[in-house]
Amino acid sequence: MATVVPPFECFYAAHRAEVLGFLGRRLGRDRAEDAFQETFLRALRAYPRLEHGEHLRAWVLTIASRIVLDDVRRRRPPTTSDIDELPELADEHGRLPPFEELAPLTDGLPPTERAAVVLRYGYDLGYDEIGAALGSTEAAARQAASAGVRRLRKEQP
Amino acid sequence: MNEFSLALDERFRAAAVAEGLLDVAYDVLADTPIGPLLVGVTDHGVCRIWFDPEPERDLETLARLHGSRVLRASAPVDRVRRELDEYFAGRRQHFDVEPDVRAQPAYNQRVLAELARVEYGTTTTYGTLAAQSGNPRAARAVGTVMNRNPVPIVLPCHRVVGASGSLTGYAGGLDRKERLLRLEGALL
Numbered sequence: 001m002a003t004v005v006p007p008f009e010c011f012y013a014a015h016r017a018e019v020l021g022f023l024g025r026r027l028g029r030d031r032a033e034d035a036f037q038e039t040f041l042r043a044l045r046a047y048p049r050l051e052h053g054e055h056l057r058a059w060v061l062t063i064a065s066r067i068v069l070d071d072v073r074r075r076r077p078p079t080t081s082d083i084d085e086l087p088e089l090a091d092e093h094g095r096l097p098p099f100e101e102l103a104p105l106t107d108g109l110p111p112t113e114r115a116a117v118v119l120r121y122g123y124d125l126g127y128d129e130i131g132a133a134l135g136s137t138e139a140a141a142r143q144a145a146s147a148g149v150r151r152l153r154k155e156q157p
Numbered sequence: 158m159n160e161f162s163l164a165l166d167e168r169f170r171a172a173a174v175a176e177g178l179l180d181v182a183y184d185v186l187a188d189t190p191i192g193p194l195l196v197g198v199t200d201h202g203v204c205r206i207w208f209d210p211e212p213e214r215d216l217e218t219l220a221r222l223h224g225s226r227v228l229r230a231s232a233p234v235d236r237v238r239r240e241l242d243e244y245f246a247g248r249r250q251h252f253d254v255e256p257d258v259r260a261q262p263a264y265n266q267r268v269l270a271e272l273a274r275v276e277y278g279t280t281t282t283y284g285t286l287a288a289q290s291g292n293p294r295a296a297r298a299v300g301t302v303m304n305r306n307p308v309p310i311v312l313p314c315h316r317v318v319g320a321s322g323s324l325t326g327y328a329g330g331l332d333r334k335e336r337l338l339r340l341e342g343a344l345l
Contacts, residue, residue: 007216007227008179020162037169044178047226 003053011047012040015060022061026068035071038135039064046132062119063133069111070135106148113148120145170230180224182233185210190245190340191333198233199223202255206237206308208329222260241310247340250277256308267291268302275316278341282320304328316343 005011019039023032042063050056106114112134119130120141130141173179181204183197195210196203197219204223207215219227236254243249256273258266271289275281283296283303290299303314309329315337319325327334338344 005220005225007220008225009183009216009228010213012228016166017162020165033165033168036165037172040169041172041176041178044173044226044228048180048224050225 005047005050005053006056008044008047011043011056011060015057016040018057019060019064022064023068027071031071035064035067038067042067042133042135046129049126049129049132059125059133062115066115066134073111106152109148109151112144113151116141116144117148117152170228171232173228174230174232178226179228179230179233180226181205181219182228182230183216183219184229184231184234184238185212186234186238186241189241191329191336194241196234196237196241197223197227198237199257201259202257203237203308203311204257204260206310208309208333237311244310245340250341252311254311256312258307258312261305261307264290264298265302265305268299269306269312272303272306272312272314272317275313277313278343280316280318280338280343283317283325284320286317300326310337316341 016036020032020036023035023039026032027035039060043060050059106117109117115134116130119125119133120127125133127141127145128138130145131138134141134144174182177200181197181199183195183205186194186196192208193210195205195207195212195215197205197215205215205219216227240249240252240254244252256269258269261269268286268290271286275286283299284293287293287295287299292298299317303317304326306312306314306328309315315327315334324331324334324338335344
């Protein structure tokens with residue numbers, strides 16, 4: 001049975017230290033402060049649409065990664081290494097969440113399409129949730145995911 | 158958490174409040190004359206006051222009744238905190254903050270609305286309150302509603318006693334009921 005979505009306070013208390021550590025390593029302390037707030041505000045906006053309490057750690061780290069990408073991209077043109085900035089997602093038992101299996105397949109996609117494909121097909125989020133997590137809209141998330149899938153198909157030998 | 162992340166933590170909580178993103182803001186009032194209280198507030202008023210808080214259990218109840226965006230944040234609770242301080246100091250006889258009982262069953266809401274009219278320093282009985290709520294024989298049901306009152310003190314279930322004048326019962330313990338009635342001068 002799917003677990004119930006915990007009260008936001010419990011979710012926040014469980015993950016804030018790790019999110020801040022991740023953001024600090026990627027962005028440095030000063031920029032991490034704004035990114036920290038933005039990560040949890042985005043999570044809070046999307047929170048009522050979560051249908052269960054699974055993979056919340058991976059979910060919030062995905063939001064944080066996306067904010068890192070946005071921040072980095074604002075400061076200089078993106079490079080391919082940005083795409084590899086997703087954090088280590090294994091849980092405490094060393095298991096990877098299902099969507100990590102998609103990671104190698106989606107490596108070559110542009111960041112937005114990659115995030116949308118992984119969240120949609122690996123994590124089974126709705127487009128409204130993906131839009132909220134990526135700081136864009138439901139329509140934009142749908143478009144990014146389908147563009148990503150088309151690109152993957154084209155790249156199949 | 159170190160100093161840096163404590164400031165950051167407070168900043169996030171304040172931003173969540175400022176954006177209106179919370180279903181319930183709560184805080185623990187650590188030292189009142191009747192012990193610690195956990196106070197929950199929605200956009201519609203104070204939705205919960207718990208004696209002897211157990212945050213793990215209490216937050217889950219708040220999330221189930223009001224929505225999952227439950228976050229500790231002091232500013233939204235300030236008004237209740239101030240009014241309770243004044244009440245305990247004997248400087249307030251009526252609460253201006255609205256109780257939010259929307260999550261309660263319809264019958265409970267009717268009884269709690271009658272309870273809200275019982276004035277400071279007076280007492281009533283379960284039977285009287287039952288009659289005022291539409292059924293004179295429902296004294297026992299009224300007792301259950303009092304026991305489950307989500308916002309004690311603000312909705313004064315401590316002012317409801319047995320027909321014989323005995324204190325009968327109180328979800329927060331009879332000691333607290335007696336203490337509140339003494340504070341109000343309803344008991345000598």
